[in-house]
Amino acid sequence: MKIPYASDVLEGTRAVVCGASKGIGRATAEMLAACGANVIALSRSAPSIEGVQSISVDLENQKAIQDTISNILKDGPIHILINNASGPPGGPLLGNDVQDFIAPFKRHLHAAHRITQMVVPSMEKAGMGRIVNIISTSVREPIPNIGLSNTLRGAMASWAKSLNQELPTCITINNILPGFTNTDRLDSLATSIHEKTGRSKEEIHEGWMSQVPIARLIDPMETASAITFLCLPQSGGIRGVSLAVDGGRMRSI
DSSP: OOOOOOOTTTTTTEEEESSSSSSHHHHHHHHHHHHTTTTEEEEHHHHHHHOOOEEEEOOTHHHHHHHHHHHHHTTTOOOOEEEOOOOOOOGGGOOOOOOHHHHHHIIIIIIIHHHHHHHHHHHHHHOOOOEEEOOOOGGSSTTTTTTHHHHHHHHHHHHHHHTHHHHHHHEEEEEEESBBBBHHHHHHHHHHHHHOOOOOOHHHHHHHTOOOTTTTTEEEEEEEEHHHHHHSSSGOOSSEEEESSSEEEEEEO
């Protein structure tokens, strides 16, 4: 997909993109870089992305997060933060033990909170900050058979809405709610649901697509376009919203 933004709209900004090894995170890192931002991509695998600095970090490790972000801030302020991480396996919520919640919450809510705490002072000093959280449409309409993910995403949305009331005036925080997107994550969810429910992957995919008016999966670059829009200096009036990129799947207004 051709990147629609001019190459200099984010020139002079520094962006941290979490979970950037693949899928929506990688597409976002690529698009922000194409728009002129100095992008630092964080993930366990430190992906090779043209024009992007990649750093390996375990988002479940608070000490690693602390050290990594501290080093990044030594080189200047962070203007853009994309909070994103891989989701937990699918399956019925009642099938999850309490222990199953720990790792996903560490790499999502705990990591996002710590990184945000660390970068907000630099955003305020720079006079501009954009925080975008990649979560899910399940914060409005829970999706069957991914109960743990639904719970986690809802917590992220409430966290962001609370921070919206506390952040300095020059910083915005918003959520992107991806729908069924053409990523490895969707395939792994189908596999996990198949293993726990016995339904075939074909049946699971058909069930998903029957809910989507555009009758196709979303391209990750389409989602990255919405994220990039929320990161523009001109988007300062958009704050505390959850924007769905779901092909019209949700029935709520």
